[in-house]
Every structure is written in structure tokens, then in C-alpha cells.
Amino acid sequence: MTTIERRIDIAASPEVVFDLVCDLHGYGRWLPSSGDYEGTSEIAPPPVAVGTTYAEHSRRGVRHGVVIALARPDVVAFRQPMALRPRLAGTIDSTVSMSIAATAMGARVTRTVELGIPARLRLVRSLIVGRYAKESERMLRALKAYAER
Template sequence: MAVRRERFWLTRDSRETTVAASPEVVYDLVADLPRMGEWSPECVRVEWTGGATGPAVGATFVGHNRTGPRGVIRWSRRGRVLAADRGREFAFVTEEGGRESTEWRFRLEAVDGGTRVTESYDVHWLPVGFRVIDVPLNRFGDLQGAMDRTLARLGAAAESAAASTDGSADVRTERVEEVR
């Protein structure tokens, strides 16, 4: 997916990596949204809502995030699962002001030696106030770095899970707190 920047703010981007684990192992980790904070440097935690207990199309959740210098910018967003196709794709959209805001997608493709994982986002709508801070906070660069770290952490956990004797994806990683 090509980067498209309009009027000095980000709208869409993607990053990818290859992981030495099966697409099913990778999916089981990334679709376990309450664990997203183990992979993403921006995500603090996620809770399923509305009776949802796991990844299914239409399942809802609330995600709590932070960014900026020393993590001082904090926000929470409601979201909904758009795709939950084990071993192939997991996607969700967040909401802002009652509107669909940003769509996040993890595509998984079996390749020699494991799985190609592509993480992408597509911003549908954000309030003008959020757009104003895109440029001075370098959200474009921050999100690229965050996606790279997310994929690296997810990959390490998936490879560890794949190497375990039972193939279980229940490997917990220690979250490294970063000061930016």
C-alpha cells in the first residue's frame, strides 16, 4: 500500500515483516486485542465491550492509548472488528465523535519460512483539532516507528510460540516501557 499524504497530514500507510511462524499462530496473537498493548508501543490496554469475549466480526471494544513526549497525550477510542479470518486477516475500525475514524488491518500470507505480516491503517475521518497536531507531532513518523515496533514484538512472540513444544500462542512478552 502506497503512502498517501494530503494537505500535510497522514491518511494511510503500511509496514510489513516476515515471521517464522504459521499464519494461525500470528493471527491468534494479533486478534487477541486485550494483548495488543504487548505489541503496540501506543496501546496501553484494550477491553472487549458489549458482551464480546473475543475476535468476531462486529465485536466491540475500547482501546486506551498514549503517545507524544513521555506519553503525555492519552486517549481512548471505541472500536469494532471488521474482519476476523483466522490465519488470513484481522481488521478493526476505531470511532471518533460517533464516526468511523481509523481502520487498522493485519493481513497474513503464508510464505516460505513463515508468514508475511502486513499492518496498515487508513484514516477515514479525524476532527480538525487532531489534524492540526499531525505535523508538529510528526504523527506520520511516529506511526511508522510504532508499526515497526508492533511487528517486531508480535513477530518475536509468534516465533516463540511456534517454537514451543505444543505450538501454543499463549506466550507472554514483557512490555518494554519507552521514553520518547
């Protein structure tokens, strides 16, 4: 397993930030698509709760996600294994947790990604980890920009 951890301070209440992160149906309002994230779809009907399922499609594969932890306003976690294209490449197992802590200025968000990368991808492992790290940073910057507007 490889762990990627990124943090950002946001000038908004932990409750506001938590609600944005948990509103899977509303990601399109604040998180633009990218090469590694084309949007969240196939979301189970609201409200979002432990067990809610969704899909995230990209050129590289499909993440089939499920909410595995939810404790307002402190933490939400998702398990989202990504079936790669081509299928022979295997599946990247990932768990993403978003921890939100109150600060004097608002909220500190910590995004932790745990990756299980198939052995057959060892030659491109650093590239995969770099892409996941870059996407975490992009997501946190977009969350901050939207929450602070």
C-alpha cells in the same frame, strides 16, 4: 485519508500469527504498553468475531474499536476512532487491517492503517502520522518476537 503500511516477516505459521492478532484478551502477553498504547480493555466476551468491541486508553485519548472483518488466517480489520483529549481536538478516524500471507519461512504480515485526521489538527498532521507509523512498527516487532519464541 492517509495510509500507513508496514510489513514484517515472521517465522511462524499464518494460523499462529492470526490467532495472536485476533486474541484481543491476550494482547497483554505479547504487546507491552507504550505512550500511545496502554492496553486493550473493555473487550466483549470471547470468542472474537466481527462486531466484537473493545477500548484502548492512552494519555492522548480513547480508541473505541470494533472488529469489522475476520477471515482466518488471512485478514482481520478493526475500526477504531480515537476521541482525543482535550475533546475540542476532535476524533482521529482509523481503520487498521492486518493481512497475513504464507511464505516459505512462515508468514508475511502487512499492517495497513487508514487515518482520517480532523482539519483542525493540520498543523500537527505529520506528527500524528509519525506516531501511528511508529506504533505500527513497534506492534509488528513485538508480534514477531512473541510468535518466534
